[in-house]
Amino acid sequence: MKFNKVRLLMFSFILFLGILSGCSSSSSSTGDNEGSDGSNSTNGDTIAIGAIFPLTGAGATYGEMYKQGVDLAIEEINAAGGVNGKPLSVIYEDGRAEPKTSVQAIQTLAAKDIPFVLSAYTGVTLGILPTAERNKITVINGGGQGDELAGASPFLFNTIPLLGLEVEVLVKYLTEEKPELKNAYVIHVDDDSGRSGLNKFTEEFAKNGGEILGSGSHKFGETNFRAILTKAKASNPDLLYIASHGQDAKLVIDQAKELGIQSQIVNTSWTVIPEIVTNPNGQGIIHTSIAFNPAEEWLAKYKEKYGTDQVSSYVSNYYDAVKIFAQAYEYAIENGLGEDGEAIANAIKEIKEFESANGIITFNDDGTSIRQIDVSEIVDNQSNLIKSY
Amino acid sequence: MEILWQLFIQGVVLSMVYLLIASGFSVIYGTTGHFHISHAGVFTLAGYVLYLLMESMGLPIWISLILAIVISAILGALIYLTLYRAVLSRNGTHLVLFIASLGLLTVIDNGIVAIFSPDPQTFTTSVEFNKVLMILGAPVTVIQLGMIIIGIVALLLLYVFMNRTKAGRMIKAASVNPDLSQIVGISLKKIHVICYAIGSALVAIPGFYFALDTGANSGKGVELVILAVMAVIMGGIRSLVGAWIASLFIGMFYNMSILWIPPHWQTSIIFFLFLIMIMVRPTGLFGQRA
Numbered sequence: 001m002k003f004n005k006v007r008l009l010m011f012s013f014i015l016f017l018g019i020l021s022g023c024s025s026s027s028s029s030t031g032d033n034e035g036s037d038g039s040n041s042t043n044g045d046t047i048a049i050g051a052i053f054p055l056t057g058a059g060a061t062y063g064e065m066y067k068q069g070v071d072l073a074i075e076e077i078n079a080a081g082g083v084n085g086k087p088l089s090v091i092y093e094d095g096r097a098e099p100k101t102s103v104q105a106i107q108t109l110a111a112k113d114i115p116f117v118l119s120a121y122t123g124v125t126l127g128i129l130p131t132a133e134r135n136k137i138t139v140i141n142g143g144g145q146g147d148e149l150a151g152a153s154p155f156l157f158n159t160i161p162l163l164g165l166e167v168e169v170l171v172k173y174l175t176e177e178k179p180e181l182k183n184a185y186v187i188h189v190d191d192d193s194g195r196s197g198l199n200k201f202t203e204e205f206a207k208n209g210g211e212i213l214g215s216g217s218h219k220f221g222e223t224n225f226r227a228i229l230t231k232a233k234a235s236n237p238d239l240l241y242i243a244s245h246g247q248d249a250k251l252v253i254d255q256a257k258e259l260g261i262q263s264q265i266v267n268t269s270w271t272v273i274p275e276i277v278t279n280p281n282g283q284g285i286i287h288t289s290i291a292f293n294p295a296e297e298w299l300a301k302y303k304e305k306y307g308t309d310q311v312s313s314y315v316s317n318y319y320d321a322v323k324i325f326a327q328a329y330e331y332a333i334e335n336g337l338g339e340d341g342e343a344i345a346n347a348i349k350e351i352k353e354f355e356s357a358n359g360i361i362t363f364n365d366d367g368t369s370i371r372q373i374d375v376s377e378i379v380d381n382q383s384n385l386i387k388s389y
Numbered sequence: 390m391e392i393l394w395q396l397f398i399q400g401v402v403l404s405m406v407y408l409l410i411a412s413g414f415s416v417i418y419g420t421t422g423h424f425h426i427s428h429a430g431v432f433t434l435a436g437y438v439l440y441l442l443m444e445s446m447g448l449p450i451w452i453s454l455i456l457a458i459v460i461s462a463i464l465g466a467l468i469y470l471t472l473y474r475a476v477l478s479r480n481g482t483h484l485v486l487f488i489a490s491l492g493l494l495t496v497i498d499n500g501i502v503a504i505f506s507p508d509p510q511t512f513t514t515s516v517e518f519n520k521v522l523m524i525l526g527a528p529v530t531v532i533q534l535g536m537i538i539i540g541i542v543a544l545l546l547l548y549v550f551m552n553r554t555k556a557g558r559m560i561k562a563a564s565v566n567p568d569l570s571q572i573v574g575i576s577l578k579k580i581h582v583i584c585y586a587i588g589s590a591l592v593a594i595p596g597f598y599f600a601l602d603t604g605a606n607s608g609k610g611v612e613l614v615i616l617a618v619m620a621v622i623m624g625g626i627r628s629l630v631g632a633w634i635a636s637l638f639i640g641m642f643y644n645m646s647i648l649w650i651p652p653h654w655q656t657s658i659i660f661f662l663f664l665i666m667i668m669v670r671p672t673g674l675f676g677q678r679a
Contacts, residue, residue, distance in 0.1 A: 056507035057608075190653050217653050223603040226399045227647045234392035247509060251603055258521050259395075259528050 046087045049325060050109035051118040052095040052102045058221040058247045059097035061273055062143060062314060066120055069318030072305055083326045084333055099127030110135040115341040116325050122146025122192040129153045136341040142317030146193040151366035155345050159317045161371050164200045166268040166288040169373040169389045171204040181238040181264055186215040187228060187252055188243035197243030213237050225252045229259050237263050245270040257281040272312055278381045291372035298357045316357040324354050391526055396644045398527040404640025405540045406595040410617035411632045412547060413591035419627040420564040420584045424487040427468055428592055429610030430497035435461040435593035436600030437501060440510050458590050465589025466582050501607040509604030518601060536598040543594060564627055619663050625676025
């Protein structure tokens with residue numbers, strides 16, 4: 001009897017620890033094999049990279065797209081003989097888009113001597129950088145757009161342009177083409193990227209003579225936005241800028257329409273997810289996005305693997321990230337820079353310009369990249385290009 | 390004035406969510422003394438049960454709702470009969486039971502993700518229930534109105550059951566003095582099963598509302614249950630009416646205070662008010678002093 005009680009207590013305690021540690025930090029891997037001893041990833045017969053993506057939770061929609069890009073690139077690289085003659089594989093960690101869970105994930109990856117990690121989300125990427133720097137891990141972010149990411153670390157590169165650039169273009173378009181929309185209300189997610197959106201929009205909009213009537217924040221993963229939207233509605237804004245992403249953005253839009261908000265809704269590339277584009281409530285939204293004109297050949301490869309040609313730029317951001325790693329790794333070896341994370345970071349800085357699925361990508365010294373930004377409107381369940389900047 | 394009225398109506402909706410969760414928790418905790426945090430798990434399961442009945446089996450909404458309430462009540466009773474009784478029969482303390490309950494909640498939330506994927510399961514047949522009605526200029530969806538009406542009926546039934554029926558009086562007796570109740574021949578096990586079933590049926594109603602409103606999703610229950618537990622403590626552990634008043638306060642606070650308080654401060658302020666209240670009146674608004 002006594003033994004049972006102790007065992008039960010232990011069992012409960014372990015479960016409780018599970019909850020404390022974020023509980024679903026599961027990992028899985030694809031590729032030929034994973035470097036089964038798990039000790040030094042690059043010394044075996046395969047080269048392993050890490051990816052900390054939201055595989056569950058409110059960000060899972062994006063995580064799925066990131067994963068598609070990574071898997072596509074790995075398949076292609078391995079079919080062509082691998083990196084420096086060795087097959088490439090990836091270890092996925094579920095960061096749930098939470099900085100805390102993701103920091104644990106990068107520690108797991110650091111323990112396996114992974115030199116290169118893919119990351120997403122501003123808060124997550126900022127959160128894992130100290131561990132990355134300590135362990136000399138190069139990080140490429142293809143999803144997080146918070147402006148604090150610029151120059152955040154010599155080990156960080158962003159294949160996605162930061163939010164500031166998109167918001168600048170959005171406001172520029174609005175003031176040039178829609179001067180009748182004079183005031184705005186901002187709904188934003190209360191994280192680094194959402195606050196970036198709010199601050200940049202407020203700054204740019206005011207600079208161009210617009211008036212910000214107010215703003216309301218919500219937690220990431222919230223489902224009820226009716227109170228902040230009711231307050232927004234009462235101020236009767238011409239524009240409603242929604243700096244929220246994923247499922248949150250979809251629900252904000254649904255509930256805004258439900259409450260009868262007539263304002264023109266604007267957003268950035270965060271809007272370009274099927275839940276919003278093919279949603280009756282999403283029609284008429286004006287949004288920016290990163291210009292995405294993938295090569296026919298690349299599109300065909302995507303369609304062959306995933307059975308659809310509805311592809312987002314997030315897929316190519318991570319496809320590019322993996323290809324950049326492969327190129328930088330080979331460059332580092334050829335030029336005797338070494339093969340650790342620092343060597344890869346130096347190689348990326350030296351190469352600077354990379355071919356990508358979506359035109360040339362050039363990295364600035366602060367790790368950011370510049371791409372063409374498009375303004376589009378959602379009509380008939382798709383994003384129709386209005387103007388490019 | 391219009392905004393006040395609109396926020397008030399949204400406040401009524403949110404209050405009803407807390408009212409039902411808190412009433413369910415109060416019935417269970419007040420009688421058994423078990424800190425049943427898996428109440429949040431039943432909340433989540435109820436939404437998925439409704440999803441399976443309506444979307445996978447194609448049953449009409451009314452039959453699905455009734456069946457899902459019954460299934461949720463059975464699930465709650467089963468949690469007590471299997472897990473909790475196993476803990477208690479091995480002389481586990483209430484703390485062990487709480488940890489076990491927390492463990493079960495994790496298993497439920499993650500199990501659902503494993504089976505259904507982390508994406509919210511939205512109802513396709515419920516589109517007409519998302520229709521917006523106007524109550525004197527305040528928009529309310531059919532689902533919200535439905536939850537309020539069903540909720541009021543359920544709470545009235547609960548009140549009548551607890552105060553006017555023999556079974557209700559037995560529950561009250563067992564909660565005030567379990568030992569004496571056993572001596573006069575009341576089966577505590579039976580009473581506890583009834584309490585778990587009633588409590589779980591009550592928490593299922595807001596579970597349905599959340600599922601129909603924004604899609605069945607796991608992991609959404611804990612925060613609601615913790616606030617509802619706070620309402621139970623604020624109201625006085627064994628006082629249903631106390632829990633109701635406190636739930637109304639919390640639901641209204643969340644909506645009305647948005648006019649003056651930034652949303653990210655609301656929860657901290659609610660907990661701060663709660664701390665002050667239990668320091669001044671540890672037994673809650675309507676609690677009797679021990």
